[in-house]
Amino acid sequence: MKKNITKEEFNKIFNLLSEYYNVYAPVKKKGDGAFSNTDIIYYEKVTNYDDIEWNEKSTYSPKDIIFPISQTIMNFTYDQVYVPDIKSIKPIYILMRPCDINGIKRLDEIFLRNGVEEDFYYKRLREKVFFALIECVDGFENCFCVSMNANKSSDWDFAISNNKHQSLISIEINEVKNSKIKNIFESLFSTNTTNNNSNNSNNSNNNDNFEIFYPEKNFKKVTLPNVEEMPSFIYTDSKLWDEYKERCIACGRCNTTCVTCSCFSTNDLHYDDNPNVGERRRVWASCHIPKFSLMAGGHDMRKDNASRMRFKTFHKIYDYKKRFGEEKNHMCVGCGRCDDNCPEYISFSTIINKLSARLISKEKI
Amino acid sequence: MNMIKNIYIPSPHIIIDIIKETEIESTYKFKIDKSTFKHPSYGQFYEVSLPMIGEAPISVSNFEDDYVDLTIRKVGTLTNAIHCLKKGDVVYLRGPYGNSFPVDLLTDRHLVIAAGGCGLSPVRSVINYFYKNIEKLSKFEVLMGFKTINDLLFKYDIEKWEQKFKSLITLDQSCELWQGKPVGLITDYVGQVDFSDKDNMSVIIVGPPIMIKFTAEKFIASGIKKENIIVSLERNMSCGVGKCGHCKIDSTYICCDGPIFTYDQAERLID
Secondary structure (H helix, E strand, O other): OEEEEOHHHHHHHHHHHHHHOEEEEEEEEOOOOOOOOOOEEEEEEOOOHHHOOOOOOOOOOHHHHOOOOEEEEEEEEOOEEEOOOOOOOOOEEEEEOHHHHHHHHHHHHHHHHOOOOOOHHHHHHHOOEEEEEEOOOOOOOOOOOOOOOOOOOOOOOEEEEOOOOOOOEEEEEOOOOOHHHHHHHHHHHHHHHHHOHHHHHHHHHOOOOOOOOOOOOOOOOOOOOOOOOOOHHHHOOHHHHOHHHHHOOOOOHHHHHOOOOOOEEEEEEEEOOEEEEEEEEEEEOOOOOOOOOEOOOOOEOOOOHHHHHHHHHHHHHHHHHHHHOOOOOOOOOOOOHHHHHOOOOOOHHHHHHHHHHHHHHHHHO | OOOOOOOOOOEEEEEEEEEEOOOOEEEEEEEOOOOOOOOOOOOOEEEEEEOOOEEEEEEEEEEOOOEEEEEEEOOOHHHHHHOOOOOOOEEEEEEEEOOOOOHHHHOOOEEEEEEEHHHHHHHHHHHHHHHHOHHHOOEEEEEEEEOOHHHOOOHHHHHHHHHHOEEEEEEOOOOHHHOOOOEOOHHHHHHHOOOOOHHHEEEEEEOOHHHHHHHHHHHHHOOOOHHHEEEEOOOOOOOOOOOOOOOEEOOEEHHHHOOEEEHHHHOOOOO
16 A cells, blocks of 8 residues: 555554554764764654754664663562563554665664574664665665665565655555564554545546665675685784774774664672662673673683674674675664764775775786 | 473472582582483483573483482582572472483493583583493493592592592692602603503593593594594583573584584584
């Protein structure tokens, strides 16, 4: 089902949706950015069309809705262990661009299919989450989703486009997905058509016969390394990695903004007012930050920022695919947030290209 | 909502005995009820935790039907706290995790185990298994290296082992009490191993990464195939079940694909 609707109608849908779901979408926070007079865009609960930042890429990905920055996984009271329940959390709709939908699929792979069992805490939140697509036509400055084959997704219940019609919002409902959402939209559209019966000509002008577009080309392109097995020299190749020893300042912003970074640490704490009561938390971990691979006793597997950069690069564009199979994509979805947010202007797409070029040049020698 | 199994919930286990091994290492014996808690296999580990303090992966150093031994070195927040516990106190465990030493595949082979320091802990159950089933091996030799005489682990076991098979102990630093006994690194004593039946030999090496590397090189130089060398690796781990990413090397997750690898697999793992 496809429909062009007005902003007022869109808000009506939102009101109906909000009865059953929490709707999350990118929201711009004026002046809250890292530097003075800069903005930041992150995912928040929204209730209105105007809450949403439709035109710019969000600084942070929506992954924290399913994989929170810090999550209490157990409460301790003396010798009792409790698992906090999330029954009170309503089902969730996340409005996101295709790269982020694909990114969450990568998280699914790690949390639900890697290792021996499913991850309890991820799964119970994930089961509440439904996807809606924000149409992305041209991408943004640092995007390379097309190269990463993450520019398209059909895994959404409804898609929203602001580009088809100057004053109207185009909505397409994926009829086979969530039947509840279909009913919500149908109830509104049917009343809408009866109200506008006399205005049939006007309706046809709206041209409901539109297509949702996806980015077909990005300004940035990457060439992925075409090797089955990384040659061992490349792990320590100074030409490739040495510059990041100094350039990377191990702030971890690339990890926190990345939609596919899924690493975490487990931390325990007790409350100040009662040492017998406390909790165990899962918190985001970053492979760029010291101590990620440090073992008790002082043995650290990756001591410098260059080897950490190499580790992340291989994870994103080589070993994830190697582990989960050729039919899967690479972990990186090319959202470009790592490049957008690096305070040292390190470009991940450049690293990928340099790596591929190095592999080719070495092969020629 | 359908029930999802929560793999992160640990279960409480009572310390039934504490054996002080060295100044910083003790073996904690836990009562295990096989009907309600999964029993380990050789070389596996548990995620050990104390509520409000922390969680860490610890190798099983021995097990029988009704108990599990964990030998714990005092090196961090959690292990310091565990060292303050006494008999009867409770520690939380979940697991066992990881793969295990393929003891069945070692039948009729000449097995050499080289263990450095607390690396002896994850192979102790294997040594004890073959101590009890010595007829399953064509020959059994154990090389153990420790820093000083004060760092010797499982002295009570070693005394038993020495009765049945060659158990060589070398110390990095000698002392008066150690006069006339082996001194130096384990690599110095690889030459004393009986290499008369190389094709039928299997070697298990466990210890610090640098010790594993140089000991493996010695055995390879003596004609042992890489696939017949088995190592147990340790890495920073948080979840133990393939989610947290800390122990990942290349496409391998040490916690669920390891910690036990053949050397030809392990040497390709570049951190």
